[in-house]
Amino acid sequence: MIPPELGLFAAIFGVFVTIFIYSFLWKENPLSRAVEHLFIGLAAVFTLGGMYDAAVTQAYWGTNRIVEGNFIWLIPILISLMYFFFFSKKYFFLYRYPVAIVVGIMAGMMICGMIQSNFLVQIQSTVTLPLVGEGVWDGWPPQGLDSIITIIGVITALSFFFFTWEHKGALGISTRIGRYFLMATFGAAYGGTVMARMSLFIGRLRFLYETSYEDWFWAYYLIPIAVICVIIVALWERSKPTTTPPTPETRPTTKGKSEE
């Protein structure tokens, strides 16, 4: 996983930032904050650089589109440059045009796409669930039982969001069943979340335990050093005099300013 040209440095750096960021679980400290900021900064720069490279170098200069006289490709450049009018008071209104174009394009695309794939196809697949036919009730669990549970789940869960009438009587029973279906869905989502977070944690642990460099350096050698660094910094921060935030009574009033 580590690029050979970075080798030892990447392994050492990886161990320290991993321990520092996980030290947040014990207590927030300057090292965990520093790594958090480093991650955000690197992600921002990487995204900016990658998008610049893709949009400008590859879409324009790399393919010689404009050099070959395909000037239509200049239009997106001009539109995107209009974003910079955000910083001008006089021409701020021009900044709204690229925003409006992006919103319009996305709204148009999403409405068509969503209605087709998230709405119509889902309804179609629900109403065509097999209840009778060859093999539908064979085996265990039979496909027909899945269909019945799905149909009950769809109807009752939808009834939960029906607010025209009070949830009493038959509607009350339906909404109660619907709520159980929703709870089961949230439970499944929670289970998936736990599974995903554990996978990421296991991935980091495997990095710590399995990363090596030229058979003499193993990443886990550095774990105690990184932990000691965290403890020292935590103790140092604890020894600093604490500054009590001003209470609401002593806080300077902004009443006069807001009135201005």
Place this chain on the structure above:
Amino acid sequence: MALSIARIDRRYLYILLFILVSIPLLNPLKLPVPISELTTNVYDPTAALPAGSIVISSFDFGPSTIPENRPQAKAHLFHCKQLGLKVVATAFWVSGAPIGNDVLQEVYGSDFPNISEYGESIVYLGYIPGGEVGMQTFGDDTWQAKGIDHYGTAVGDLPLMQECQSAADFDLWAEWTSGTPGEQQVIQFVQGRHGGPSAVPIVVGSTAVSVPGMMPFYMAGQIIGILNGLAGAGEYESLLNVAYGYPFEQGPGLDAQSVAHVLIIIFVIMGNIGYAMSKYGGGEGS
């Protein structure tokens, strides 16, 4: 008692988790790996493709989900290579582009892209900007979405790209995703515009957190198979291990995950017992 269960310092739980997860990683338990239907439905349709079919492999994830998405993509690419399928790899996430290059080098050799197959049976287009718009353009007109590949070669100079000009040419779309744009955008802007699931079948490798949200699409046939997080990757590796001797690298990770899940179930039961005792047992917390 009830209160003490409910008020266990979370940091002790973290330490317990760290220790118990570390044990199977350092000393694998080799627990059995049952293959789920979701994974089989990725493996079988891929294996059923005739040699020479075009597979789109899209790296739409970032470094934060590498432990889950990367082994999925790597195993599937290996499978495609073994089957003689043609792969057009790409990324609609800027952070996915270098990861894709890395994975391709692992599967096709460290000399990638300077290999004889490059341009014939494998192409890496790299990052395609524009998110959903880029994805739609890629489905409508592949060349228009990306004029050059990840290494600066014009797509017109790559023989494989002569056969891959729009979604009509895609035989399978393998989406490795952890967010947006991801599988839903492929469904909306590629599959939905080009003939539906039968024309552009989609298999997805996703983080486990997203899989419950994908199930309606799976049930409707819009997605034909899903690799569910690390477990899905491990299951796919296990199938490849039997068929081709592919290294079963995720074994220790799956053991660790099983241990972690058992521990979390115990935590949940303990928490509920503590809550019930404090509420109904007349404890301090009631």
